[in-house]
Amino acid sequence: MEPNSTQKEPLLFLCHRIPFPPNKGDKIRSFNILKKLNEKYEVHLGCFIDDPFDKQYVNTLEKYCASLFYLDQHKTLAKLKGLRAFLTGKPITLPYYFDKRMSQWVNRTISQHTIRKLFVYSSSMAQYVESDDFKQLSSCERIIDFVDVDSDKWRQYAQKKTGIAKWVYEREYQLLAQYEDAVCAKFDHSLFVSPDEASLFLQRQPINQQGKVHGLLNGVDIDFFEPNSAFADEALLPNTPYIVFTGAMDYWANVDAVLWFVNYVWPIILHNNPHALFAIVGGNPSAEIQALAKLQGVVVTGRVHDIRPFIKQACCVIAPLQIARGIQNKVLEAMSLNRPVVVSTMAMEGINAQSDDGVVITDDKEEFAQACLDYLLESNANERAIYNREWVIEHFTWQQTLKPLDKLFSLEQEVSS
Structure with missing residues (x-):
């Protein structure tokens, strides 16, 4: 060329x-x-x-x-x-x-x-x-x-x-x-x-x-991750309130995070809300991740055409990273779409947003579960004043970073x- x-x-x-x-x-x-x-x-x-x-x-x-x-x-x-x-x-x-x-x-x-x-x-x-x-x-x-x-x-x-x-x-x-x-x-x-x-x-x-x-720093395309956009794939979404994790599902750190959540947090959530749904959204799911689809309330989508509707309609987006370095795009994208996030300390590294009504930062399985349950109870968390998108616009546009x-x-x- x-x-x-x-x-x-x-x-x-x-x-x-x-x-x-x-x-x-x-x-x-x-x-x-x-x-x-x-x-x-x-x-x-x-x-x-x-x-x-x-x-x-x-x-x-x-x-x-x-x-x-x-x-x-x-x-x-x-x-x-x-x-x-x-x-x-x-x-x-x-x-x-x-x-x-x-x-x-x-x-x-x-x-x-x-x-x-x-x-x-x-x-x-x-x-x-x-x-x-x-x-x-x-x-x-x-x-x-x-x-x-x-x-x-x-x-x-x-x-x-x-x-x-x-x-x-x-x-x-x-x-x-x-x-x-x-x-x-x-x-x-x-x-x-x-x-x-x-x-x-x-x-x-x-x-x-x-x-x-x-x-x-990393950034976010705030025009692409715009919460008021209409998305073609919305008909494919779960028809019940759900929690979502997004990311490449053949990446060790993501696999490790999801396994930690399913092993230690998900049983607590199900005990309190048997109808809860957890969607794992991302391409190339490993054999370990695919096997999770057999568990109660767990959906493994594999690769999707557009990840945004899955984030936009979730009650909350989780990022329970146990192995991590750098800034997590999945967290920035969720925040740009103004969704509540429940994350580990590692997942918030470099983003440095503080805990508030739209951000829960914890490494404790009980606290993690309770935060997810609270958002599920609200159905779509729009009842709270969420300021996550404002944080992203102020600190993490690509033009700035x-x-x-x-x-x-x-x-x-x-x-x-």
């Missing part, structure tokens, strides 16, 4: 997953950053497609890029590639996302377009532009968006495992942390999804690296923390 503009400075954008459609956490962030960078730069995008469903959106994505290169990623093969890490002493993440064809395209694109600005989304893609062996990299400005401190997720996973699994996860935590630190030392700026994430990462960094680390990108590659000026 030919560049769509000769007036913009070229920029290489590497992403571990195609940043479209923006229907899950990492893709929402990467797409909005891509769209923002496209305003100023001629973007050359390299990415993987790990879900065949997303391939239909390649043509839509091309309008945001001067050129687009993608590779299909087969998860089983990628996992086998990841096992090479045990022979090389690397974190599993690196061989999982390495492909020689991607490396060749990166080097060719940098040379052909005389690219001097690189934006890397996620630590797994830094391997393509972190080696000083490629001489042109020495003159490039390199920015990485780690998003979350991924190594700390592996630390959290390790705490929940035993035996060989615990050893594998602990190994990945240690080696990935070392790699993250090495990338930070080589790159010009390291971005994280919130000041809290940036602060966590800074604890590991020497003083001379700390000025490179910044928070860049991505403003630091305007100065991202001006190294004389600091990126806002």
Whole structure:
């Protein structure tokens, strides 16, 4: 595909997953950053497609890029590639996302377009532009968006495992942390999804690296998540008051959150309200999640065309995250649609809204259950004065949160923390 503009400075954008459609956490962030960078730069995008469903959106994505290169990623093969890490002493993440064809395209694109600005989304893609062996990299400005401190997720996973699994996860935590630190030392700026994430990462960094680390908040498309909109899928909704959890249901942290809720909170809710309904809404539900559909009052929808009506009509939206890093888009989206949210402390990290009539923050199963029961009793919670959308508009529009990108590659000026 030919560049769509000769007036913009070229920029290489590497992403571990195609940043479209923006229907899950990492893709929402990467797409909005891509769209923002496209305003100023001629973007050359390299990415993987790990879900065949997303391939239909390649043509839509091309309008945001001067050129687009993608590779299909087969998860089983990628996992086998990841096992090479045990022979090389690397974190599993690196061989999982390495492909020689991607490396060749990166080097060719940098040379052909005389690219001097690189934006890397996620630590797994830094391997393509972190080696000083490629001489042109020495003159490039390199920015990485780690998003979350991924190594700390592996630390959290390790705490929940035993035996060989615990050893594998602990190994990945240690080696990935070392790699993250090495990338930070080589790159010009390291971005994280919130000041809290940036602060966590800074604890590991020497003083001379700390000025490179910044928070860049997530945002919400408040026009898309507008509570007064009419939605085509409303006829598919449950016809009784319900609680909802939304998210990619093959993602460990989401699976873990739903299992915690079903095991510890849902029995309390059913004991007090036998007619209660819990809808789990999101694509690619794991076998564990699919099995929950056999339980009383639990509905597993799988992928839906539009998640908004399921949020809009829910009595409350829950986010009982037990393993988490960064800002939870699912919480921001629910708040933008002005729905009550019942969340764990981890799920509210970085959003920092306070408990009120529309926000309940608790890690206690009894309190979590009681909050859900209260909202169910009100049928649709519109009887309360809910100010969640106002909070989002004040703090989390993409226009506000991505403003630091305007100065991202001006190294004389600091990126806002």
